[in-house]
Amino acid sequence: MNEDNYERIKNELDIIESIYSESFVRSSEGFGGQLSAHVELPSSLKLLYSASNTIGSSDESFVVLDIDYLPAIALNFKLPEGYPTLSPPVYTLSCKWLTKIQLSRLCEALDKCWTSEDGQEVLYTWMQVLTNDVWKTINVSNELILSVSNSAHTSNLDCRVFQETDNLNNLVTYLIDYNSKEAQQKFNNAFFECALCFLEKPGSKCVSFSKCKHIYCRECIEQYFSIKIRDGSVRGLICPQEKCESQADPNFVRTLVSPELYEKYDSLLLQSTLDCMDEIAYCPRKTCNAVVLKELNMGQCPVCRFVFCVLCKRTYHGVNKCPVNSGELKKLREAYLNGTAEEKEYLEKRYGKKQLKQAVEEHFSETWLENNSKKCPNCSTYIEKIDGCNKMKCYKCETNFCWLCGKGLPAANPYEHFNSLKTGCFNRLFEGIDVDNLSDDSDDNLE
Secondary structure, X not given: OOHHHHHHHHHHHHHHHHHOOOOEEEOOOOOEEEEEEOOOOOOOOEEEEEOOOOOOOOOOOEEEEXXXXXXXXXXXXXXXXXXXXXXXXXXXXXXXXXXXXXHHHHHHHHHHHHHHHOOOOOHHHHHHHHHHOHHHHOOOOOEEEOOOOOOOOOOOOOOOEEXXXXXXXXXXXXXXXXXXXXXXHHHHHOEEEOOOOOOEEEHHHEEEOOOOOOEEEHHHHHHHHHHHHHOOOXXXXXXXXXXXXXXXXXXXXXXXXXXXXXXXXHHHHHHHHHHOOOOEEEOOOOOOOOEEEEEOOEEEOOOOOOEEEOOOOOEOOOOOOOOOOHHHHHHHHHHHHHOOHHHHHHHHHHHOHHHHHHHHHHHHHHHHHHHHEEEOOOOOOEEEOOOOOOEEEOOOOOOXXXXXXXXXXXXXXXXXXXXXXXXXXXXXXXXXXXXHHOOOOHHHOOO
């Protein structure tokens, strides 16, 4: 190699290394290396791939690949002794998302550059072609259909090109992963203002919700998620932005909370998901609580074999209506009286319309008795006072009692209670009545 070519090659490589410092790997031996040409994806260009993996079939349909970043085109080169005055660089082109036909067209463009430069250095010009003129060179404007080269048809292809994949599914997966990593790298290198603490922080200390793209610092979201999970509100892990309903996915949560909290979150999320499934119930036995698949109104636990009614959680009772205890009856009456038409229909189906109407009637009777009568202190029979004095006698057990305070009175002298200063009913025997209308048998005005 003559001295002039040597100096020109050395200077060109130094310049290329200074311009493309992050995209150039210089060879340790000889004059060569690898340049990575990063192609910008125009916003108007759609990347498509065949859903059937068979391009050209009659039932072919295409899926749009939504990505913003593409892997680089690799230019591996070696500068021979006659370069740049006599010989062009020896090179190969390789890429995953361009076919061998498309790469061959790029080779033609690079060869034309060498011819037109007439003995000048061409590495910088080649990089301009590979980064700025790719779409024009391969004749793509609106759509790029991703495909892989068929090794059986290699005629008319440049022997210097390589497509680094032979499977379309693997190619699509690789492009999605690459786009995700590249987007994260860009995000990490930028600065953002947290929408919660309003501090500006680097992207490496921030997170973004995937759907709404709202950005917060990692510290704020960690605290926000931790509080929600401890409170059991796993469905409440949404974007804190006002009126935003973007839900955090499990992988996103995993990167932000401790392993212990994530385990709790995962368990609660599974529980809430199962609770929303109509075909799922839980074994009512406290020592079991296994997940059970419903069969109409019956469930059989696969663990303890307990057969139960999925409505009332008691032992399965066939076509009979669900039994109700006194505590549940009060709640049931209120739910039925205040429920919508759909809710009433469900309760009637579960407990029986006749039983519910009877419960409502009993409720009204009990309410009336509580407001208009009092219980005998001995036998708890309801006693109604129509008129007369406040000394009452139970019609059932004949116990005397005071209408005002409800205390039982001695049979020998029941009126002593109203004459004693020690009671709260002193001199109140006729309180609340019209004395002029008292009848002679006032003692017996009982129900």
